[in-house]
Amino acid sequence: MTNKKTALQFFCCVLLIITTAAADTITSGRPLRDGETVVSAAGIYELGFFDGGDSASRFVGIWYKKISTRTIVWVANRNSPLNDTSGVLMINENGNLVLVGGANNRTIWSSNSSRILENPVAWLSDGGNLVIKDEKGNFAWQSFDHPGNTLLPGMKLGRNLVNGLDWSISAWKTADDPSPGEYRASLDINGYPQLFVNKGSVLQYSSGPWDGMAFTGSPVLKPDTYFTFKLVITSDEVYYTYEVKNTSLPTRAVIIPTGVVQHLTWIERTQIWSVYLTAQLDNCDRYGLCGPYASCSINNSPPCDCLRGFQPKFPAQWNGADWSSGCERRAPLVCGEKDGFREFSGIKMPDSRHSWYDKNIDLKECKKRCLENCSCTAYSNLDVTDGSGCLLYFSELMDLRELSQNEQTLYVRVAASEVDADRNQKKRRLMRIIIGPTVIGTLLICLFCWCASKRRTKRGLVDDKDMELPLFDLATVSSATKNFSAKNMIGEGGFGPVYKGKLASGQEIAVKRLSKHSVQGVQELKAEVNLISKLQHRNLVKLLGCCIEGEEGILVYEFMPNNSLDHFIFDPSRKAELGWQKRFEIVMGISRGLLYLHQDSRLRIIHRDLKASNILLDNNFLPKISDFGLARIVGLDQNEGKTKRVVGTYGYMSPEYAIDGEFSVKSDVFSLGVLILELVSGRKNRTFRNSDHLHNLLGHAWILWKEGRAMEIMDESLEEESCVKSQVLRCIQVGLLCVQKLPGDRPNMASVVFMLGNEDVHLAEPREPGFFVERGSTESGRVTENAETLTILEAR
Structure with a gap:
């Protein structure tokens, strides 16, 4: 009896070992049927059947096993979906991996390998590569040689010069349909190699040639702590590839249906794919x-x-x-x-x-x-x-x-x-340098001594060691604003009153004076000075200097003669002055300024208070983002942060920031989406009312969009014949994409600028906005989001 029991245990162990060993392979005797999966040894990737955009379409693909959001990285039968669940993936008598199904078990897809191996198996590696190999390690075919829309670490983009194999990625037709779309990313090897994105046969984007570290059009590709990027040129092959230094970090490069190439990394804490970099940045x-x-x-x-x-x-x-x-x-x-x-x-x-x-x-x-x-x-x-x-x-x-x-x-x-x-x-x-070195040197020494003297007497609110701007005398600022006359006051915000002034030189300035009763204070003033002094962009307001004497904290800006955006779009008597073309240019300008803050500046900055009153307009109605008192700097490898002090403006704050204090580049994108819809409609999200429902502006716009009546949201002051309807609809759709409830669903700013500036780019369908249902009065400061009540601290 004991011997029988021991033999049975031994048999079970052997069976377990065999089963475990076969879990990552398909053999001639063990095919893969619809409903079954094959998992790589470390449980990183999974191979199986999945639904396409049409629930009747079935595809064979590879996805991440441990990531909650199913993310497909490779599809076998992109061009020939199954229309039922009869599919079987198997090794046939010729050693090819084939997908059969439907009527008469016809062949739907085949690896079409010409090399014949003895006892071949299809093996799924922990790198996501599906390989046909034998027990000696010889291989006849691999999925890495036939990319879909995704480039995983170790995959190649280029060409094998021996067998003519072309490695390129092509976009899905839509976000849910893996059939090949219009866009394709490839490595062009004519001359010195460079990356191209084509729409059909038309070239849309070029990366520029490789400079030893990166493609010159994508300087963000320079080596860092996470990735290594390589361009390899030999007599046998030419290709671009990348590797991840931390193999536990899920990452992929993908071309999305709109033709944009993005490098994404999975953030486990937030359970979203975060955009690490984007190839196409803007209209240029x-x-x-x-x-x-x-x-x-x-x-x-x-x-x-x-x-x-x-x-x-x-x-x-x-x-x-x-x-x-x-x-x-x-x-x-x-x-x-x-x-x-x-x-x-x-x-x-x-x-x-x-x-x-x-x-x-x-x-x-x-x-x-x-x-x-x-x-x-x-x-x-x-x-x-x-x-x-x-x-x-x-x-x-x-x-x-x-x-x-x-x-x-x-x-x-x-x-x-x-x-x-x-x-x-x-x-x-x-000659100019040689003529006056002594005079210039003397002047500089005198100026340095004068500035040092002034700084020693101006230790008040803030330690000016941190300041990187010219310091104005209080007397100069007071004289410019006629002693801060009420007649010169042009506005008031959370920081304090703002005055118009004129310097002795004739230059007009805007003076922001810290109020003793302001909800903002020294911290916000210091943040604004240190942030904006480092920024240079035509769509950001220019900070000329500051004044710090005693209890006074003053910021001096370039003067914007057309006031702020809310001064026009929410005023029935002025909104007609902003025709559609001006409004569209304002949308583009704000978006470019925000893209600069998030991606192109030497600091990565989250504004946290983007709203109509913080968009200033110059004499040509060029928009400039202002008020950086609540802005935060995050690392270039960081996209988000968290705070216990939730401050901002009701109607513009994203759900995750208002509820959990989590702010990110995507919370700025949410605010931009609100702004876009306000610009199109001429209505304020906070005070919007409709007699037919309790939705705010976001919910109203979303309902009209779903019903195909989106143009009804357009501002009545806009003349319909002067509007480009497709442009208006594109702005509404982009605005709705920006205000989607989940941060991961919202586009990044590079995608927003690209979508707004390219009429021929197909856009995804927006999902439900965040904060789209209001209950009660606006004075209560309470809103509901899908029946969850929350309170927002409003600092404006």
């Missing part, structure tokens, strides 16, 4: 927007400008905002030693399809070779880490844009006369 990333020999700057209006030494090829078209023909040289090239080169830095390197490169020659030899070839238009080095290598361009320079973080220098071929002009300018500059 539209391929060739400014044409040849022109550079795009998102901070300029218009954004296109010819390179120095070049002029518009067709001035009439250029002045009419058609920049596609670009620019041409002012002085023609002679060819040979008489030509020269002009240096351009802080830019994205041009399209390198028509280029030649050599990793083994230096910049001096590179210049020589360019001069010797009359077709050479520019040159640069290849690797910014050590200045090595040579890259020669042999066509018009296309797709340039300003990128202050890029360290690579482009040497553009110009006529000798242009080089002489540069030399003369340098001589004149040198």
